[in-house]
Amino acid sequence: CSSDLIKINLLFLLISLILTVILLKNNINPLNTDWLYKGSDFATQQIGWYFFKNDYWKFPIGLNPNYGNNIGNTIVYSDSIPILAIIFKFLFKISKINKSINFQYFSFWYFLCFYFQLYFSYKIFNYLIKNNLVSFIGALLILFSPVYLFRISHHGSLVSHWILLACIYLLIIDHKLLKKKSWLFLILISSLIHLYFTCMIIIFYFMFLLNKFYISKKIIFKDSLFFLIIVISLLMTMYIVGYFEIKYFDGIASGYGEYKLNLLSFFDPVSHSNSWSIIFPDLKLTSLEKSEGFNYFGLGSLIIIIFSFITFIRSKSKVIYIKKNYIFCITSIFFTLFALSNKISFGNIEILHIELNNYLLAILSIFRASGRFFWPVYYLILIFSVIFTYKKVSEKKFTLLISVCLLVQIIDTSEGITNYSKTINKIDITQNSSLNELFKKNKYLISVNNSNYNANFSKVSYLTEKFNIQSTNIINLARVNRKALADARYEIYKNLYNNKIDANTIYLIDNLSHLRNLQYIFKNNVNFYKIEGIWLMINNKNELKTEKKLEFTNFKKINLNYNYKFNNDSKDNFLGLGWAYNNIKSGIWSDGYISSLLLNIEDKNKDLIFKINCEPYLNIKHVNQDLEIYYNNILIKKIHFKFGKQNDNLIIFELKKELITNNNIELVFKFKNPGSPSDYNESPDSKKLGILLKDISVKEKTI
Numbered sequence: 001c002s003s004d005l006i007k008i009n010l011l012f013l014l015i016s017l018i019l020t021v022i023l024l025k026n027n028i029n030p031l032n033t034d035w036l037y038k039g040s041d042f043a044t045q046q047i048g049w050y051f052f053k054n055d056y057w058k059f060p061i062g063l064n065p066n067y068g069n070n071i072g073n074t075i076v077y078s079d080s081i082p083i084l085a086i087i088f089k090f091l092f093k094i095s096k097i098n099k100s101i102n103f104q105y106f107s108f109w110y111f112l113c114f115y116f117q118l119y120f121s122y123k124i125f126n127y128l129i130k131n132n133l134v135s136f137i138g139a140l141l142i143l144f145s146p147v148y149l150f151r152i153s154h155h156g157s158l159v160s161h162w163i164l165l166a167c168i169y170l171l172i173i174d175h176k177l178l179k180k181k182s183w184l185f186l187i188l189i190s191s192l193i194h195l196y197f198t199c200m201i202i203i204f205y206f207m208f209l210l211n212k213f214y215i216s217k218k219i220i221f222k223d224s225l226f227f228l229i230i231v232i233s234l235l236m237t238m239y240i241v242g243y244f245e246i247k248y249f250d251g252i253a254s255g256y257g258e259y260k261l262n263l264l265s266f267f268d269p270v271s272h273s274n275s276w277s278i279i280f281p282d283l284k285l286t287s288l289e290k291s292e293g294f295n296y297f298g299l300g301s302l303i304i305i306i307f308s309f310i311t312f313i314r315s316k317s318k319v320i321y322i323k324k325n326y327i328f329c330i331t332s333i334f335f336t337l338f339a340l341s342n343k344i345s346f347g348n349i350e351i352l353h354i355e356l357n358n359y360l361l362a363i364l365s366i367f368r369a370s371g372r373f374f375w376p377v378y379y380l381i382l383i384f385s386v387i388f389t390y391k392k393v394s395e396k397k398f399t400l401l402i403s404v405c406l407l408v409q410i411i412d413t414s415e416g417i418t419n420y421s422k423t424i425n426k427i428d429i430t431q432n433s434s435l436n437e438l439f440k441k442n443k444y445l446i447s448v449n450n451s452n453y454n455a456n457f458s459k460v461s462y463l464t465e466k467f468n469i470q471s472t473n474i475i476n477l478a479r480v481n482r483k484a485l486a487d488a489r490y491e492i493y494k495n496l497y498n499n500k501i502d503a504n505t506i507y508l509i510d511n512l513s514h515l516r517n518l519q520y521i522f523k524n525n526v527n528f529y530k531i532e533g534i535w536l537m538i539n540n541k542n543e544l545k546t547e548k549k550l551e552f553t554n555f556k557k558i559n560l561n562y563n564y565k566f567n568n569d570s571k572d573n574f575l576g577l578g579w580a581y582n583n584i585k586s587g588i589w590s591d592g593y594i595s596s597l598l599l600n601i602e603d604k605n606k607d608l609i610f611k612i613n614c615e616p617y618l619n620i621k622h623v624n625q626d627l628e629i630y631y632n633n634i635l636i637k638k639i640h641f642k643f644g645k646q647n648d649n650l651i652i653f654e655l656k657k658e659l660i661t662n663n664n665i666e667l668v669f670k671f672k673n674p675g676s677p678s679d680y681n682e683s684p685d686s687k688k689l690g691i692l693l694k695d696i697s698v699k700e701k702t703i
């Protein structure tokens with residue numbers, strides 16, 4: 001009756017609040033944001049919301065240009081739960097709350113997720129078995145599923161597994177897909193939470209739609225039309241929120257076949273160095289299988305799954321049961337195969353590896369974390385295990401069984417919950433007074449090497465919100481407009497080479513070689529500091545009284561008659577601005593229109609011969625590559641590479657002692673027409689490539 005339902009929902013709200021408090025403790029306070037800056041995923045969700053909240057409304061409404069400095073970022077790609085970001089931004093704007101107030105909605109979101117996890121689990125069980133007590137206990141069993149709880153420490157949007165339960169509930173009560181408005185609402189809402197959920201729900205809907213056509217032996221016009229309406233409505237919603245601010249190529253990411261399900265993932269309780277079981281040992285799967293492939297059921301759930309499996313095997317009605325639920329079985333097989341990917345592993349043993357066509361791999365890589373696609377199957381297995389067992393044993397015995405399983409589940413996962421609570425509530429933020437002073441004085445934060453991740457991201461993100469920085473290019477996004485990101489980087493390089501820096505701006509320097517390059521360019525015209533392990537550059541007006549300025553750092557010494565090879569492993573190297581690491585071949589790619597090599601020679605009073613082994617970026621569509629090498633603004637060497645022609649990839653030039661003014665030599669490479677692989681559909685890489693630098697040697701000229 002309705003009074004019982006109200007009581008149960010109130011109880012669910014209370015349980016959800018208790019679990020939220022257990023996990024977050026004082027961090028449940030929406031004005032407390034410190035706890036969100038302990039990891040890059042957590043930090044990007046909050047900092048994305050911070051910039052979105054403080055900006056004016058734009059179109060698409062999810063546009064978030066100040067987080068990334070106009071590279072086409074939206075609230076979608078910072079995983080900031082778009083639906084809540086839009087709602088709370090609207091509330092902030094109409095209430096005219098001071099935008100400098102730090103605010104987070106993630107603790108509220110976790111509370112909602114726990115409640116809806118209970119609510120839809122209960123609805124599923126109660127619809128199928130009509131037993132309030134058993135349905136309540138079953139809902140609690142699903143509440144303590146590690147598969148979504150482990151996301152709490154880093155992926156707020158992916159905690160919302162309740163939306164999959166809502167989908168399963170709809171499929172059970174509406175397998176003929178008659179509740180069209182409910183399906184449309186669910187799909188659109190899922191797109192405002194996380195696109196992975198949207199994809200899973202659409203697959204479910206499409207499979208059941210095909211099944212409906214199969215049963216009726218014809219394609220039903222009304223259903224086909226409504227599916228078209230769903231697709232159009234979804235695309236419109238995605239456009240309005242900002243999904244399409246990046247190109248298709250930018251949606252492709254590496255990792256498909258690595259972020260996958262392992263055949264032992266159901267029994268491996270360890271993820272992110274935290275165990276969700278006091279019984280099961282670490283099965284030593286790969287780190288990526290432990291993160292995106294994590295699908296540990298919990299001991300209590302495993303007991304009821306195994307019990308139901310044995311009962312099912314012994315049952316005479318198993319064939320009838322499979323036939324009755326065949327569409328769930330077929331869909332589950334599809335999800336499982338996709339989750340396993342093209343590399344199927346049993347523990348550390350790879351038992352099948354299917355090579356994929358590059359175009360197919362590109363499509364699949366849009367959803368590279370394929371291990372997530374087992375989540376619907378995870379819940380279906382658990383739900384149908386409970387339902388099948390309930391129908392095969394007496395109500396009294398089953399109530400005892402599921403109660404014991406729930407108790408075992410809570411005990412088994414208690415260590416994981418406790419450890420996560422400690423992790424979340426351990427505040428690890430920067431309290432350096434000099435950094436505080438620096439961020440307080442300035443309004444903009446720029447990384448010299450503009451990219452989609454920075455090692456100091458979490459540390460500076462906290463200060464960014466604390467001191468109300470107005471914009472930054474220090475980001476960590478799920479997907480990014482690669483071309484806009486590269487173009488912004490080249491504009492920064494151009495300004496730096498021309499001795500231009502912005503006022504009220506902190507420049508973050510990524511590595512020692514870049515520091516050397518910038519010190520050489522700017523001399524004493526700016527201030528350099530190293531604070532908390534971070535190299536920083538600011539103009540002379542922002543001198544810090546509490547910190548000692550960095551002295552000029554000589555370039556790395558190069559020994560004569562020695563061949564130096566370039567690779568990704570070298571941290572202290574000869575590379576100045578304008579180089580990008582290469583993950584396929586040995587060597588380093590030039591990145592953009594200008595790049596520098598920084599060499600320190602022992603004796604400047606010698607004529608020197610330089611030999612540089614490189615490979616130009618050329619293809620049938622990008623046939624020319626022009627390179628000029630300068631020293632002290634003097635043209636030393638000019639090279640023209642042409643596709644299809646036998647190019648001399650060994651660049652040799654002489655630097656006469658009369659030209660050498662300093663032991664520190666900066667060789668500047670200027671490219672007139674670098675090419676980008678994305679422009680020629682070779683890969684999603686939008687970097688402007690000139691040459692692949694392989695090795696260099698310097699020797700004294702002999703007569």
